[in-house]
Amino acid sequence: MKIAIYYGTETGNAEMLAEDIATELEDAHETSVADLAETAPEALKAAELNVIVCSSYDDGDFPASAKPFVEKLNDESPDLSGVRFAVFGLGDSEYEATYGFGSMKLADLLVACGATTLGERIVHDAAGDDLPEDLALPWLAGILETA
Amino acid sequence: MSAKIAIVGGGPSGCYTAQALLKRAPDLEVDVIDALPVPYGLVRYGVAADHQGTKGVARQFARLFTRQKAQFFGNLRVGEDVSLDELRAAYDAVVLATGLSADRPLGMPGEDLPGVIGAGALTRALYEHPDATDLPHLGATPVVIGTGNVAIDVLRLLAKTPAELHGSDLGAGPSDWLAAQGIERITVIGRSPAAAARFSPVMVKELGELSRAEIQVRHPAPEAEDALNLAAAASSGPLPIEFRFETRPLALEATESGLRLTVETPEGEDRIDASSVISAIGFTCDGRLDRAGLLAEAEAGAASRLYAAGWFRGGPTGAIPQCREEGQALAARILEEISPDPARPGRGLFAGRAGVVDFDHWQQIDAQELAAAPEDRCRRKFARREDLLRPALSQDE
Incomplete structure (x- = not known):
């Protein structure tokens, strides 16, 4: 199965995780990695598994590189029915009230455009002890089993 | 292209610039030079002790040295341990990212x-x-x-x-x-x-x-x-x-x-x-480098082979995301302008120099600091320069 990995990042941490995921999967799958900043919503394909890594920034905002993509979702409400996606969030629980909001809001927007969620969105906590890939890789393996 | 680039200052600006350079041109020889024996600048010593999530970018910077093949030359203060002129003679480009301390x-x-x-x-x-x-x-x-x-x-x-x-x-x-x-x-x-x-x-x-x-x-x-x-x-x-x-x-x-x-x-x-x-x-600048003069030279054009980044270039505003954005733009510009001269020795300049520490040294310090953390802390920093210089140090312990 072709797995298309996208990232929305502010400081590069989501980009690094997207690359780690691609590296992990590339032996068994055809993978691609792209910045959401350079992605149109229509590029998400029904035939692929779309994996999105997205952080939050500032007061639960979208990270800078996700903003143009989000604007297009908002302004153009593209029809994404048939598109399947899984979202992995990066957050910081020091900012409890808006923890993981970037990834949550992005997932909600995609669903509002008709796309379907695969698996449960989880959020890595930058203030915690785990490494993001140690959460993300088993999470994605679980999703791949059912996809 | 195997051009040789020295980045002076291992904080967020220097590291993001190095990252962007090596992402675009993996064969570059990129050396990150820091006056301190440890890397990451304000990520370690300026981002607040209770904002550990913000310090998470250090994982990206570590990969510069562990995967992207940048080299770290710590405990090497430009202007004291090595002159800026020596550096400029030895490298195809020099990036000043020393911050404003x-x-x-x-x-x-x-x-x-x-x-x-x-x-x-x-x-x-x-x-x-x-x-x-x-x-x-x-x-x-x-x-x-x-x-x-x-x-x-x-x-x-x-x-x-x-x-x-x-x-x-x-x-x-x-x-x-x-x-x-x-x-x-x-x-x-x-x-x-x-x-x-x-x-x-x-x-x-x-x-x-x-x-x-x-x-x-x-x-x-x-x-x-x-x-x-x-x-x-x-x-x-x-x-x-x-x-x-x-x-x-x-x-x-x-x-x-x-x-x-x-x-x-x-x-x-x-x-x-x-x-x-x-x-x-x-x-503001601590005066160790002639900031105004160097910025004028850096702005004068590619012939100076001198570049400035981060707070040293633009003044004391902007946080970590701006360092990344500017680092990417600067890397693109350097790669456009650089003309490598194989005769320049690059990191050969430091061969045999006493007191310089590398990234392995930092990894030992890092592991020891993490291992020594008390229960309610995530790390116990070595505070004294002699302790930051000691390892290779307690391998025997």
């Missing part, structure tokens, strides 16, 4: 009185920078001048209870110092109106959530939704933190019990008694 002076009578300390000097001491001065005695009623994010970091640390510092990497010495200060009231002075203050709203929100804080605002922003107004409404602890906007500091004088600050306010001149004054009005 000196506190901008208050520029008023009494600015040098005992009891006046810069926020940069104070945070270096709190975060156990090896060149830091001793932590000062702040007394019961410190005044903070400035309303940027550095001022808010200082306020937050001063206001936190020991429990609120769990999970941080604040050292034992600074933690004991904080607990012993006995601060009863903090006054924060800002020249601008509240709505124009430089702090980020999310930082103020965080301040308002502290158990001890009681935020008060003189001359508040008119909007009820203003972050500081919300924080003032939400906070009700025993420690008043009063923000006084539209208040211009004029002079400091010594009194029997401490300091007295004269300020100009919309209601006329006022005097504020302070047990100590923390200036947090920005940073």
Whole structure:
């Protein structure tokens, strides 16, 4: 199965995780990695598994590189029915009230455009002890089993 | 292309520039040079001890050295241990990313009185920078001048209870110092109106959530939704933190019990008694490098083979995301302009030089600091330069 990995990042941490995921999967799958900043919503394909890594920034905002993509979702409400996606969030629980909001809001927007969620969105906590890939890789393996 | 590039300064700007260079051109020889024996600059010594999530970018920077094949040359101060001219002769391009480490002076009578300390000097001491001065005695009623994010970091640390510092990497010495200060009231002075203050709203929100804080605002922003107004409404602890906007500091004088600050306010001149004054009005060059001259050369064009990045280039504003964005733009420009000369020795310049430490050295320090963390801390930093230089050091332990 072709797995298309996208990232929305502010400081590069989501980009690094997207690359780690691609590296992990590339032996068994055809993978691609792209910045959401350079992605149109229509590029998400029904035939692929779309994996999105997205952080939050500032007061639960979208990270800078996700903003143009989000604007297009908002302004153009593209029809994404048939598109399947899984979202992995990066957050910081020091900012409890808006923890993981970037990834949550992005997932909600995609669903509002008709796309379907695969698996449960989880959020890595930058203030915690785990490494993001140690959460993300088993999470994605679980999703791949059912996809 | 195997051009050789030296980046002076291993903080966020230098590291993001190196990352972007190697991403575009993996065969470059990129060397990151730092005056300290350890990398990451303000990520280690400027990002607050209780903002560990923000320090997460250090994982990206580590990969520069472990995967992207950049090399780290630590404990090597340009201008002392190696001259900038030597460096420029040895590399195809030199990027100056040394930051701005000196506190901008208050520029008023009494600015040098005992009891006046810069926020940069104070945070270096709190975060156990090896060149830091001793932590000062702040007394019961410190005044903070400035309303940027550095001022808010200082306020937050001063206001936190020991429990609120769990999970941080604040050292034992600074933690004991904080607990012993006995601060009863903090006054924060800002020249601008509240709505124009430089702090980020999310930082103020965080301040308002502290158990001890009681935020008060003189001359508040008119909007009820203003972050500081919300924080003032939400906070009700025993420690008043009063923000006084539209208040211009004029002079400091010594009194029997401490300091007295004269300020100009919309209601006329006022005097504020302070047990100590923390200036947090920005940073400036420490004068070790001729910043103005070097920036002029760097701007003059590709022939200088000299580039500037981060705060050293643009002044003391912008946080980690801006460093990344600017680093990417700078990397693209360098790769467009560079013309490699195989005769330049690059890192060969440092061959056999005593005292220089590499990235393996940092990985040993890092592992030891993490392993030595007490239960309520994520790391125990080595505070003294000799300890930061010692490893290779305790491999035998």
